[in-house]
Amino acid sequence: MKEFVIGTRGSPLALAQSDLTRAALSKAFPDLRVEVKTFTTRGDQKLDLNLLKKNEAGGKGLFTKELEDALLNGSIDVAVHSLKDLPGHNPAGLQLAAVLERAPTADVLITREAADFNALPQGARIGTSSIRRARQISWLRPDLIIGEWRGNVQTRLRKLGASEETAGIILAEAGLVRLGFDLSDGILEFEQWRFRVSSLEAHLLPAIGQGAIALQSCVGRDDVTLILRALNHEPTLVCIRAERELQRLLSGDCSLPVGVRTRLHDGILEMRGILFGVEGTPPIEAQAAGTNPEEVAALLFAGLEAGASSGS
Secondary structure: OOEEEEEEEOOHHHHHHHHHHHHHHHHHOOOOEEEEEEEOOHHHHOOOOOOOOHHHHOOHHHHOHHHHHHHHOOOOOEEEEEHHHOOOOOOOOEEEEEEOOOOOOOEEEEEOOOOOHHHOOOOOEEEEOOHHHHHHHHHHOOOOEEEEOOOOHHHHHHHHHHOOOEEEEEEEHHHHHHOOOOOOOOEEEEOOEEEEEEEOOOOOOOOOOOOOEEEEEEOOOHHHHHHHHOOOOHHHHHHHHHHHHHHHHOOOOOOOOEEEEEEEEOOEEEEEEEEOOOOOOOOEEEEEEEOOHHHHHHHHHHHHHHHHHHOO
16 A cells, blocks of 8 residues: 545644644655545534534534545545544444544643632633533532633634633643643743643543544455554553443443543553533542453443432
8 A cells, every 4th residue: 555545624633633643654654655635524614503502512423424424435544533523433334443642631721810720710701612521610610600612722712812701711631732832831822822721630530532533444444454553552542442432331422421531550441430410410420440441431331320320
């Protein structure tokens, strides 16, 4: 195989992820000619959708269908996704062939003034498009006002800089790092603005697949699978297997407000999850550990299910 075609969304972050994939391909296969094709997904077009409202979200397929169609019709060899955008089930004929090494999974709070989450003033307005983040924030700080906040990273930062009403927004640390932002000193400089940045790792559990780049391909394309498997980061895949199995057990509902943190230490997989039900009710939390990803996910699911049954 002499030419390899990558499919990606056209956002700056998606292009940064495809650049990482291209670099990994070039390192592993120096003679392989790599082309990148960009696509506009329905999620990129429908900026009027309120992703905090489940009935309007349309599922994670909002950001993947056009790429998956391109795989199935043979116009690309691999689709590069933020793994957290992938629904729990691959469409018929497609597979998750590999994942790149995972970036930090934490969410971060970006503000104009407040030093951290606890320093946000009473009644402050926070922007996010994630129902998972919104429910966790509302549970921890019922006084905060959560508003829909969409667009790519640069658009969101510009909106925050120009807003006099919104105190801060929540973004994934992984995306900011991949876009080249230096967060080491707690400051994020963008255009004419200088924002404060603080980690929410101690407060929020991340999304299933957060921080991971998924390489999706067609089943039966053994030539493509062989190439992609050479890029696979096995420790990341172990964690992802557990998280996606939990997603499957939860019926693959990508609008479900669930947060999961998965860590692999010396062969032991540790998972912690939080699941929200009806608005105003307490979340259910559970933990599990073991060596087999699918078994650990099943244990965590059982814990969450038991919590739901007991009404805790």
